[in-house]
Amino acid sequence: MRAEIKNQITQMNEQGVGYKKIASELNISIGSVRNILKEKDDSTCCRFCNKKLSFIVGKKKKVFCSDSCRYQYWNSLKKVAK
């Protein structure tokens, strides 16, 4: 499947479009939609820079790619609060 279609599925899902509707809009099966969204759930991106993270199974899930991103993320939250 083309990356373009995967992106479209992801985007539509984020907008709250249901599996059935995504499948019919893009002319693919519901099973394919489900598989792609499941694949996406298994990978996490850095909350700050959106870089894809890979982590070792069994270890605590990381949400930032580096300490500097974590610091900047919390810093930006503080600024918003003020």
Ligand SMILES: [Zn+2]
């Ligand atoms: Zn990062």
